[in-house]
Amino acid sequence: MQFDLTEDQRSFQEMARNFANNEILPNAEEWDDQSIFPEETLRAGAALGFGGIYCRAEHGGSELTRLDAAIIFEELASACPSTAAYISIHNMASWMIDRFGNDDLRARVLPKLMVMDHFASYCLTEPSAGSDAASLKTRAVRDGDHYVLNGAKAFISGGGRSDIYVVMARTGEEGPKGISCFVVENGTSGLSFGAQERKLGWKSQPTSSVQFDDCRIPVENLVGSEGQGFAIAMAGLDGGRLNIGACSLGGARASLEAAKSYMAERKQFGRRLDQFQALQFKLADMATELEAARLMLHRAASALDGKHPDATQYCAMAKRLATDTGFSVVNEALQLHGGYGYLKDFPIERYLRDLRVHQILEGTNEIMRVIIARKLIG
């Protein structure tokens, strides 16, 4: 077993860290406060290869591994989990097109996605189909050279702003086998968006519902084959869960660092906070649990890279552990800041708000347990 990063991975990590510290961190508070989607910064990141980290090089992807991506997302999220998480979603949707799309579709949409001239959204969840995603009701009906879509999607990151929507819709029977995957381009007639959602966190990315009313798309926009959509959606999520877990690690690490610095300055009862053993123990536990979650996440990423038969189970375990641990670490870091942690003058509350949703999306942590248990019990 090899636990050290390779020379390349250290270079990716250092570059991502520098980019995060110089280009993202100084602006993260403003993006959060004013709900700014930082398109220029995203494009600057895409110029460095963040737009398609594990897409093939043919249309401009970086062609790296899932483990490389996990290392990169942790760094980006250490500055702004919300912005890093949007990049994760863009990567997930782009990869689904790259992996399962036909050559014409790939050549048509990927080059702009890779440089983030176009932004991508992933559309699975519906108002009445969340955890039970396979019960989705959006329909796609074949009509000559077109599919006609009707239905609605909810909680779509990038909704209203994205150029490319990767949409799961029903073309056949009830259940997962009747679902297909489509690319819907913004501007298509019949595609519309709900109002921007008002959220606890993740404010640097737009979120809205997406509506399809007799939305006609060419048959070439089918990704994979009819009936393959749910499998494609789940394959995308394996990687998406790793990325979101990595985003939690990054946000938690930044919070732990902030708590360490605060405790080195703050004095009470005539002593620096970091001289109280009770608080030292708290820091020690936070660091230990964070490291354990990181190991699990890197293990799961390696499993996905190696096409391990249990990769989906490992990804679910890693997502559950990293996002729960991430939230508990940032929550403890806020506690260590006392009242100041609750103020916007310190960055902790932003990380807390951003990391909370990681326990809910890309499959709730309860669904992660369902996936793991199903494998255990059979």
Place this chain on the structure above:
Amino acid sequence: MKVLVPVKRVVDYNVKVRVKADESGVETANVKMSMNPFDEISVEEAIRLKEAGKATEVVVVSIGTAQSQDTLRNALAMGADRAILVEADGEVEPLAVAKILKGVIAEEEPGLVLLGKQAIDDDSNQTAQMLGALTGWPQATFVSKIELGDGSMEATREVDGGLETIKVNMPAVVSVDLRLNEPRYASLPNIMKAKKKPLDTKAAADYGVDVTPRLKTLKVSEPPARAAGIIVGSVSELVEKLKNEAKVI
């Protein structure tokens, strides 16, 4: 035209440096190391010259331990074409560096040598000037703008009280200042490609240079801790203290 860019591996500028317990120098074990920031600027400028079609090849060279390979790979990932590592352990003083570089120049025959104006570890600011003297080439130091002409270049220098523009014949030695450019990040694909670019390893002896230090470091110590300040009650009290205690007015 070939451009030669010497780069140095130094303690990262974000690191809070600590003096070793035996006062022999600063702690470098388990400390993050990076490319000297001024050297990053010279690498960036060389790559821009190549991208503009004014240079044909960018060769980076580093003199130091085997770990300096990381620094060279970083320069290759930014866009340099080829790297040379001249292995030398311990401290190599500016004169020895300049002598080795003279040897590298004899082999490589570059039309331009672009160096950082100084390294942020020892702040010597000597290598470029010594190299200019050893080669007999014109030198332009503290340069914030470069305009290549035909067989010559115009260099804008940052000097006390403003900017000075000088014309130097090529080949020339140029040391670069902070405001010349803003170095790029190496992209993920370029980091991968850097692995496949050639990196030659040499020894100082290959250039017949003795790198034994000429100077002896007696002691390295922390600067004295800053004394606590006071809050004065009024402007007149401030003036009184500046006059009678600080004796600055």
